[in-house]
Amino acid sequence: MGKDIRYSSEVTDQFVKHAIDYVGAGVVITDPSLPDNPIIYTNKGFEELTGYPAEEIIGHNCRFLQGEDTNRDDVTLVRDAIRNEEALVVELKNYRKNGEMFWNELEIYPIYLDSEKKTFFVGVQKDVTQRKLNEELVSHYLEEVARLSTPIVPITDSTSILPLIGDVDDRRLNHILERVGEHVQQTGEKNFILDLQGISRFHSGIHQGVLRLYQLLDMMGTRMIITGFHPKMAMESVRQTDFSEQNIKFYATVKQALAYLEKENR
Template sequence: MTKYNQLAIQWEFIISKIKSSVTVVDATLPEFPLIFVNEYFTQLTGYSAEESIGQNCRFLQGPETDTDTVKQIREALEKQHSMKIDILNYTKNGQKFWNELNIDPIFNESGECLFFVGIQYDISERKYAEQQLQMAASLAEMNSRGQLEFIGKLNHELRTPLNGIMGMIELISMGESSDEQKEYLELARESGEALLNIVNNSLDMAKLGRGKMMLEQIEFQPLKLVQQIIKTHEPAAQNKQIRLLCHADLNLPDVLTGDPLRLRQVLDNLLSNAIKFTEHGEVQLQMDVEEFRGDMVTLVFTIRDTGIGIPDTQINHLFEAFTQTDVSHSRKFGGSGLGLTICKELLELMNGQISVESVEGKGTKFEVTLPLLRQQAIPNVG
């Protein structure tokens, strides 16, 4: 007798000693009873071979065993298919444990399914680790959402008195006052506007973080929108004695559909930053048509400046919340570090994107790409 024949005779002894749970089920009987379990199965479950043989494997299931998983196993057995699935089972003393269950049907030469061989791996530690990670992630998300809701509510409360203060400053500015008083009022107005901008940005971040930011889909005239934006920023550019230029593609459609308020918010922020960080030279807004495709048009808005630029070490973190390129810049120019983060989030909501190129000391270029719906005729927009 060869050593291979000896191994064939001793197969049951060999399988019984494998350090994985092995079971054999009779596939010819409707209840699929167990006809063999190895030693590791008895160690894992706490059931002896005598208690297990003749039973359907469902005796290992308990109140938290997933019924869909059980159904999938049953269907695989009825169809005589191999399968791999995770299932929560219970030991004899009621302790839960996770199995990675591998089932294979065994056929005879006539194609009749005689047995199902199951190999089970105890994956309890892995499953419990996954559950702990999921719980930690859920708690972190709950805490984050709670903080964002608090920020949102706080900023709503702040905005009302702040608008009142801004209104009072405006009324006082309309009356007679000395040059010194005018200077103080202007400083108060600028400080109020800076604070209101921080409040509004924080409120937008809270909305974005809670998924509450709603977009409009209305008709607007892109050229008119850009002209209004440029007009808004002209005084700031003139005060710094820098040129503010605007160029538009001649192929630009007259009317588009999208969210002009959020588009303006993005372009306002980029132009405001460009003017803020440019001491000499110019800031330019260029609007080009990148592509026409059916009823859609893709526009590219390019904002260039000749300002201080962005260091290579900072450019990859530019769109992260509360990030500014330099603490000294923050002190000199102000700002919350939220504007670019909001721009990126808003553009993603609108299926657009933003990119940046910069050379420190020479200037920066932001490029906004945005798909919008074309209209066939100019509506009555007043």
């Protein structure tokens, strides 16, 4: 049990006010009973984060931190949460007084004050710019890796080849389907060669993926040719959907496939 140490509420209010100034985040309080839900209090952290001194912004709605690049759907989420008096966490692109952009992890929640007989909103703002930039960088590199691992090479006006190398998981398969779809739509090619020679580990997912790719190409009027067919794949094909029932051409090597296409064109 704690000892009975009591200070007057004026003293504790002072402590709390100072503590809020030092929390290392922006804190604002707004009064939704006033027109346009204006700020009635900001702490020092808010001033440091945004560059706006309290006297400039008290009486204004917080939306002055937004800019053209702020995602409107996220702003709608904030508006709805306020209307429904719900708590919310959202990441918004905001702008400091000097125009610099920062990512604001905004937390808002309603607080009902008995003494005032009304609800206020508290907002806590954290600068998460570095984390967001790191996330953007990671997703950019993942995109790049996915792009480099789907090297579609045009070999004639009517034919391209995709040599698949290494391990192909579901994520990569989906990316391949997307990229091949876009490529064939742009080029309107007649033939698409999928070379499976370099696949390091065969699994049933690849079988399914090849079938989906075939269906996609078929719908787009492009013929699929498979080279480097794996014996394990042939066995899988017998157990699952039989490739031989589809209009797919198979060749042991890319060279043989190209020789066939050349003969066909003569």
